Amino acid sequence: MxxxxxxxxxxxxxxxxxxxxxxxxxxxxxxxxxxxxxxxxxxxxxxxxxxxxxxxxxxxxxxxxxxxxxxxxxxxxxxxxxxxxxxxxxxxxxxxxxxxxxxxxxxxxxxxxxxSDADVTLRDVILFFGSDFHRNHWTHLADAVRTGHSVGPALDGLPFFEYAAAHRDIGDMFDKAMTSISTLSTEPLFAAYDFGRFGTLVDIGAGHGSLLTEILRRTDAARGIIFDLPDVVAELPAQVAKLGLAERLSVEQGSFFEAVPKGGDAYILKHIIHDWSDEEAERILRTVRAAMEPDACLLVIEIVLPEHQRPHAGKFIDLEMLVNATGRERTAAEFRNLLARSGFLLTRIVHTAAPDCVLEARPAR
Known part of the structure; x- marks a missing residue:
């Protein structure tokens, strides 16, 4: 448990x-x-x-x-x-x-x-959001609203993820920021959802693998696979060995647009789908669906936009997606439709004390 x-x-x-x-x-x-x-x-x-x-x-x-x-x-x-x-x-x-x-x-x-050494640290995400690079993009929010597209290609010559891969100072700052944000939702996730009921979990686009590492630390028998691009996971095997998890946690590399590891009981997509347009998100989900057994479970961990007029963290992040990516935050209905088009049935949404929710889905029969 x-x-x-x-x-x-x-x-x-x-x-x-x-x-x-x-x-x-x-x-x-x-x-x-x-x-x-x-x-x-x-x-x-x-x-x-x-x-x-x-x-x-x-x-x-x-x-x-x-x-x-x-x-x-x-x-x-x-x-x-x-x-x-x-x-x-x-x-x-x-x-x-x-x-x-x-x-x-x-x-x-x-x-x-x-x-910098706090268990829940926001230092790296604050450094990223306040950086010259990020602030410069947000000064062009009006352009993003006018066109409906990210401002990155016009300002940097490349979409954000390609630019970050080519300029590792920005890429490293972004990776640390995302790890920083992950610490904010860790305890709320574990308080709300039982990851220990799965035998093998595959974390797709796992970054530095902080979530899956924590799942294995808190469970006795679970095994895990961290999956991300080669330059992201290159140093992870050595880190996994230092944590004493080498026998239970493996690292595989590749693109979630092409193929993902097979054999998982649960597939995790944490803060991945919101980075992409509906068309690109559907490609990712169909790739994951192709690797899954009929009784496997998909866990999409994202903000679910509420349909009220009060302030909500997702409304800020949705504009971040508009400015810097091709994606968007989505309502429950939008997630349900996206999953259905990709071959999944949304079975439940588990809310947490953080902005994140766990959307649990199964392959459609």
């Missing part, structure tokens, strides 16, 4: 808190003059770059050993004390760091996630 973390709050509580938070935010926007509410939202872009600056400078890592006075922290980081004070003043006002009564800066619940 899969173990789950007692630290993950119950899903009904998460939803209730979300509704309460959204309600308060909506009330605030309606009570203040419209132009003030709009300006406040626009200026949150400054805050996101402030968070990026703290991640790039390593502020959280410098505070791991305990609080530091501004002058001491500035010397540790090699930055201007005045500049640091001004940055921290903004971040502290949003509870991203804390300041003690004696003036020293300290970590708190949010800034712990900026540590």
């Amino acid at each position: 899969t173990s789950s973390s007692a630290s993950v709050p119950p899903l009904p509580l998460i939803r209730a808190l979300g509704w309460f938070r959204d309600g308060l935010a909506a009330l605030h926007r309606r009570l203040v003059p419209g132009h003030i509410a709009l300006l406040e939202l626009q200026m949150t872009g400054f805050l996101t770059q402030g968070i990026h600056a703290a991640a790039a400078l390593g502020v959280a890592d410098a505070l791991v050993d305990g609080p530091k006075q501004p002058d001491e922290l500035a010397r540790t980081l090699g930055v201007s004390e005045d500049g640091l004070r001004r940055l921290m003043r903004l971040l502290i006002s949003f509870d991203i760091f804390s300041q003690r009564r004696n003036g020293s800066y300290a970590l708190n619940g949010m800034s712990q996630a900026l540590r």
